[in-house]
Amino acid sequence: MKKYIITTGTVTYAIKGRDTLRRKGIKAKIERITSGKGSAGCGYSIIINDSLNEAVGILHDAGVKILEINESN
């Protein structure tokens, strides 16, 4: 299953984003990011499996700051 990793950095934005998406009917969960090569270090991401464009729009409207978006299978 396709997985979109929307990195917010902070747990506050991650929870706000997850809760906002869920209220709009998009399944979302939070994962902890640990340091990786080229990354800024630890943080949190919102994980969704579909509706990426819609989700990004919703998060933007809610004022959730997105640091980066990655895709994995």
Added chain:
Amino acid sequence: MIYLDNAATTGRKPQSVIQAVRGALQKYSANPGRGGHTPSMAASSAVYSVREKVAEFFGASGPESVVFTLNCTHSINAVIKGLLKKGDRVVTSSLEHNAVMRPFFKVGAEVDIAKVSLTDDNLTLSEFERKIRPETKLVICTGASNVLGKTLPIAKIGACCKARGVPFAVDAAQTAGVIPINMREMNIDYLCIAPHKGLYAPMGTGILICEKYIENTIIEGGTGTNSAELVQPDFLPERLESGTVNVPGIIGISAGIDYVNRLGMKNIYAHELELALRLWSALDKMPFVRLYTEKPVSGKFMPVLSFNVIGKTSGEVAEFLNKTGVAVRAGLHCAPTAHRQIGTIDTGTVRVSPAAFNTAYDIAETASAIKNVNFI
């Protein structure tokens, strides 16, 4: 003991707050915003839900603007030292606490003081309008004096600041939880809160709500985010919230807000003001008492009274009352500017400040005890 020093901290925490704090120690002893494991995420969610509640209670834009601090003084320091540098001009009132005045001194700010009228809010507003200059970097003032109980016309000062394009910060140590505060409607950019007072939360808790960015931080460290970088993250609340937050205290804040909502802020304020008025009326009839607080009028005063007994020091009076079972505070109350205005910088005052749990009996007993002060 009759506890009437609630302007310092509310002396009786509700059972619901005590139970919430105890429950948090049992349920949430994991570091929020750090780990990805279930207990850490549970603590993160619990803290987040309190941010939401606080934001809603004070009319803030969202949970991310709610920063948990050690106390209201910490919040005020974060604003003043975060925004001002040596030589910057700042406008404040004549009734400020040292939580405001000492950071000004430390920073080396040029302070313009707007004199607060104890009887006419329009005069106070005019003073602020006159003192704000094009080069003013910040206006910060108390919501109400911790010595005299006088409220400031915050909404009007906020409107003035907005019109002039000057950031506006409020020290809500005495007002949060007792009278309504809506940051959006009052044009407040930074709200500094002492939850252990009017919100009945544990001591060692503080809140800073930021609707605008703060350039400089006063504490740096771990935030659980961007850990590979040496600079603080540029987003709130983490930018201003380094180190592990006081999770049991934060859960206590939540229970405190529930308590205030359950009783009703209007009811609490009416009850406290009624008690203050009863004492004021009793003291007004005692010829040996000098009252410094005007007759407490709803909307214009908080339930805080200052007085002295002629021929006694404020310390002697407080000590006598303590021995008779009444806890009040004497001295300058960390607010020398207010005492300079009323001429009590050398003597201080005795301060009485009732809370929701106090009763008419408490006030009658206190008045009766004060009658006997002259016999010491």
